Amino acid sequence: VINSQGNLSAIGARKCTSPITKRVSLSASLLSSFIVHVLCISLDLCYLMFILKINFGDNIPMIFAASFVGSAVSIAMGFFIGSIGKFTMGTKIGLTSFSMILCFFSGLMVESIRMKVERYFPVLNKISPAALISDSLYSINIYDTYDRFCTDIISLIIITIIFIAGGLFLTRRDEYASL
Numbered sequence: 419v420i421n422s423q424g425n426l427s428a429i430g431a432r433k434c435t436s437p438i439t440k441r442v443s444l445s446a447s448l449l450s451s452f453i454v455h456v457l458c459i460s461l462d463l464c465y466l467m468f469i470l471k472i473n474f475g476d477n478i479p480m481i482f483a484a485s486f487v488g489s490a491v492s493i494a495m496g497f498f499i500g501s502i503g504k505f506t507m508g509t510k511i512g513l514t515s516f517s518m519i520l521c522f523f524s525g526l527m528v529e530s531i532r533m534k535v536e537r538y539f540p541v542l543n544k545i546s547p548a549a550l551i552s553d554s555l556y557s558i559n560i561y562d563t564y565d566r567f568c569t570d571i572i573s574l575i576i577i578t579i580i581f582i583a584g585g586l587f588l589t590r591r592d593e594y595a596s597l
């Protein structure tokens with residue numbers, strides 16, 4: 419997103435004057451980012467499972483599916499944050515640290531925090547991408563049915579759609595007096 423904004427980069431200034439619509443350009447960027455991210459996640463998972471022999475359970479396709487949806491939501495979240503306002507590049511990069519706060523409250527840094535959040539503010543665990551991703555991975559190996567896994571994945575897909583729609587809405591009419 420930063421490279422498509424004329425006030426933040428020279429590439430963005432060139433893209434703003436090109437005949438290709440911003441929506442097409444941003445969609446291509448999002449798709450290419452997703453493909454690269456999925457390839458990296460796939461390589462990481464294969465390395466962990468087959469080289470380091472870490473046991474992720476028996477349902478490998480669902481683990482990959484959760485990882486792919488997690489990739490989509492992380493790219494969409496970065497797209498949305500990058501689309502907010504006309505902040506500097508450093509400010510937008512700083513705003514992405516919000517994901518670390520979500521990771522903290524989902525219990526990825528301190529185990530007991532997730533239970534406290536569930537007790538006092540359960541809505542956060544239902545809308546936090548970090549909590550939903552970790553919960554979907556836990557539910558693959560813990561529960562007999564995949565109802566909770568499917569609920570988490572559907573929630574992540576909805577959040578992804580909201581982030582992408584919000585990012586497209588925020589970038590739709592950026593105009594610059596001079597480039």
